[in-house]
Amino acid sequence: MSTHDVYKPSVYQEPGPPLDRENPFESMMRRFDVAAQILNLEPGIYEFLKTPTKIVITAVPVIMDDGSLKVFEGYRVIHSDILGPSKGGIRYAPDVTLDEVKALAAWMTWKCAIMDIPFGGAKGAVRCDPSKMSPGEIERLTRRYTANLIDVFGPDTDIPAPDLNTNEQIMAWIMDTYSMHARRTVTAVVTGKPLVLGGSRGRREATGRGVMTVTLAAMEKLGLRAHQSRVAVQGFGNVGSVSALLLHQQGCKIVAISDITGGYYNEAGIDIPAAIEYVRQHRTLEGFTGGDRITNEELLTLDVDVLIPAAREDQITPSIAQRMQARLIVEGANGPTTAKADPILNEKGVMVVPDILANAGGVTVSYFEWVQDRQGYFWSEERVNRRLNRAMRNAFEKVFHTAQRYNVSLRIGAYILAVDKVATTLKLRGIYA
Ligand code: NAD
DSSP: OOHHHHHSBSSOOOOOOOTTOOOHHHHHHHHHHHHHHHTTOOHHHHHHHHSOSEEEEEEEEEEOTTSOEEEEEEEEEEEEOSSSSEEEEEEEETTOOHHHHHHHHHHHHHHHHHTTOSOEEEEEEEEOOGGGSOHHHHHHHHHHHHHHTTTTOBTTTEEEEEOTTOOHHHHHHHHHHHHHHHTSOOGGGOSSOOGGGTOOTTTTTHHHHHHHHHHHHHHHHHTOOGGGOEEEEEOOSHHHHHHHHHHHHTTOEEEEEEETTEEEEOTTOOOHHHHHHHHHHHSSOTTOOSSEEEOHHHHHTSSOSEEEEOSOSSOBOHHHHHHOOOSEEEOOSSSOBOTTTHHHHHHHTOEEEOHHHHTTHHHHHHHHHHHHHHHTOOOOHHHHHHHHHHHHHHHHHHHHHHHHHHTOOHHHHHHHHHHHHHHHHHHHHOOOO
């Protein structure tokens, strides 16, 4: 192995941002600033809430299958632990940045506050391309990343979960690595685990189920009926496919779906169970014949009642917002609407159920999983779903009424609710000095 090979990081080139891509942390801060101003937040509290509590950047060396050594960059950002132990997923992606992780960590703080979950917010990531790595390489990467963060993670301190490109198996390796160091099995250190390792029933579908619940709640406010509604869903992974399936079961007509390979449109409605089966067999929608091919941009601007972006951030740009025809957007993904597109959507009277509310079903059932692990007593799927639906409905109503009270969008209403709760808790706890 040459010295060059040893020291060259595996992912060292950051792709340039797409034209409309916003810095995610600044994007989050713009909305936070509006809420902070409305709440008249004192400057010191404002400073405290915008600054992450802890940022860890760690080198993750991995022996690859060919015997070479590669060093990946790993991150864990704890944005806030004011409400309790911090909670947030881990993503593996070649283009992930620290700013993105900081934004995602802050979003977790606001999500937990809105949902009345006693957790703070965190997020983790490793810059790597898992599609080019073997299962063994991914396992070694995961275990070393966990070992590097052994003093950060813990059921009472910081609890990871899955996010983009991480799954149940990766959560099982995190649980096992942590447990090996602790010399005992600690299931509650991570959520999104396989059922047999202390996972929760209903966790896999939780985010999509939450999206379905708030979509129906928002449709009621707009006087839209499920059976008369046309829906487009961008992204057909965990969140997109489950949201599409559950809304389809509620009687909505899903006229378009898409994934990284492009979009599919069917005026009569896409057969969602068939599309899910197709992806199970072929991994993507490429070659799916249940609809006509459309571009992702066409999908976002279709003549539909409801649009559910459930892929990645920065999809609804000002230019898309101007051409959008949907009356309701429910943000299954994190950060799919750019801050610059917000005023255009407001102007057009489009109702946007913001990410920090719409996709909070995942963290809610993660919290249920943590509770079950700590009690050693596991709930039925029916109980999980019932409690999730109730939590989502309550949160939607609280956000809706906050937005009405301050005469702002649902997004700013959600931020006001969250920032106020964390700021009030902080003031009651006081500053330890
Ligand atoms: P996933 O990897 O299972 O699915 C992502 C889907 O989006 C795939 O179908 C992929 O092909 C598609 N996609 C990627 N880029 C695209 C593009 N440019 N255009 C169209 N489709 C594209 O991921 P997921 O878990 O479903 O997460 C999706 C989003 O939801 C992310 O923003 C994630 O942070 C957020 N989220 C997920 C959860 C969860 O529990 N999984 C919880 C909260 C938020």
